[in-house]
Amino acid sequence: MPLTVKDVDRFVAARPRLEAIAYRLLGSAAEAEDAVQETFLRWQAADVDRIEVPEAWLTKVLTNLCLNQLTSARARRETYVGQWLPEPLLGGDPMLGPADTAEQRESVSYAVLTLLERLAPNERAVYVLREAFDYPHREIAEILDVTEAASQQIFHRARKHVAEGRPRTEVDAAAARRIVEEFLAAAASGRPEPLVRLLTADAISVGDGGGKVPARAKAFEGAAAVAKFVWGLFRPAEAKRALVGGSPEVYAWTANGEPAVLAVVDGRVVGVMCLQVTADGIAAVRNQVNPDKLARATAHWAAVDHGEPLLRAW
Template sequence: MALTMTDVDRFESSRPRLEAIAYRLLGSASEAEDAVQETYLRWQATDTDRIEVPEAWLTKVLTNLCLNQLTSARARRETYVGEWLPEPLLAGDPMLGPADSAERRESVSYAVLALLERLTPSERAVYVLREAFDYPHREIAGILDLTEAASQQIFHRAKKHVAEGRARAEVDEAAARRIIEEFLAAATSGRTEPLVRLLTEDAVAVGDGGGKVPARARAFEGAVAVAKFMRGLFKPGPAQRALAGGPVDLYLTSANGGPALVAVVGGRVFGVMCLEITDGGIAAFRNQVNPDKLERATRQWAATDHGTPLLRLF
């Protein structure tokens, strides 16, 4: 069915919101784009004159497409090589969506996206629609074919799970930058002790290479283990040079609203390390090096001014 220009404009005005919802639900920018495009095809095939509230219709279609995707993704991730981490989005990416409240900013943080992987698809959908986009439970119930009471119960359960994983307070931007600079100095010193002092006792380091870039199959856990790993990671050597394929420029920027180190080789984003920095020290390093999940970041990097690198490695 051919759409009128009004129908096309109506969809395009909704696209940024739909992409932001889909990204939070799927943790993948490319899959979010595919889900939004499929939503458009269904919009194109329907009789739009019979749709009373287009925004609600589009959100319902998109959310249910994402729920189907999440169900199949769980099966795929059982065979995924190594740890699975979300696709990071660099500062300024429109898919990050609204950031006008603390809840909305936190809902797209890399730490929270990682925690959302522990939720069931329905818990994730209710949490995202309520926490990130402030949908009332009455509308969420209609989108997911639930009762309003069930939506409220699922949300409280999901929020509790996320809160339990985010028990410590994070520091402000200035303090985070200072800690990261201290971390880089310690990591390149070749000594473990200065690194241990910057980490929380239960710090973790997780890497996602997707089987295409070497990454440990399981996370490093504990301050000493993480410190030893970081000392080796930042130590120049033939293996690191061969893996990177050239000198690595390291930049301090923001990904998913939080501090991140971006490793760039010849203009290509080679890795994005998202740091979770709390009032007790650095609690987590989540390092995305799967090249399939860095294509969007590379495109955005090439299109923006990023200043001078903090450090050149290898």
């Protein structure tokens, strides 16, 4: 039976929440959109009149699609060229989802999304549904076809794994801009020493080029190594201009709720550098330069008023 206008409207109303769940589960906006579209096709094929709680039905279908995707994604990432990092979402992107509590904001941070990659698919699902969307364990158990006690155990295990990652300091947009401005000033100073002072002693730097843009397969570790690498990124070089198609304009922004440096060439986002901030300094610099993971950022960038760049690189 074809969907009625009311049935379509019900799905449209649920879509933002479904996209936000799928993004947190998959770490990819493109894959999240595909999962939500497949959920709609399942909704379209279902006997909707017999579904008692449509929102719960849609969430279960979506979550299980994402679990299947995560299982196959693990195999694909074993052959991924270099480091794999999530697809960044710029501040204001609706796919970031709810941000009313610290737990919700934390769950979509680039740092936590990276940590979630270490979890088993069912751990990731329980963590996201409980921590970011406050689903009761009774509903999570029904979604995943486990007992309520099992859901609670899985959640506590997942939460412990995430907590073992480095904590971050939550910052607002104004503070994020100040952090990025200070970081860029140090990076453009011509010396790595100012950067060292902004970094924690055990800072790391990781890059994802997806085999399409050069990115070191192994992380840089330690403040001195990270500072030297970042300083090198901002040194002028014709090869760099040729690689990205021009001289980037550099902006202070936020991505996934964290301070970020954006490199933009002719309106195209060519790099997003997320800074993980702690009370002791910048603990991690995560660089997304894989063009396949920057298309949504570019589309979002074109739709916002971003003002003047802080500097023009190279």
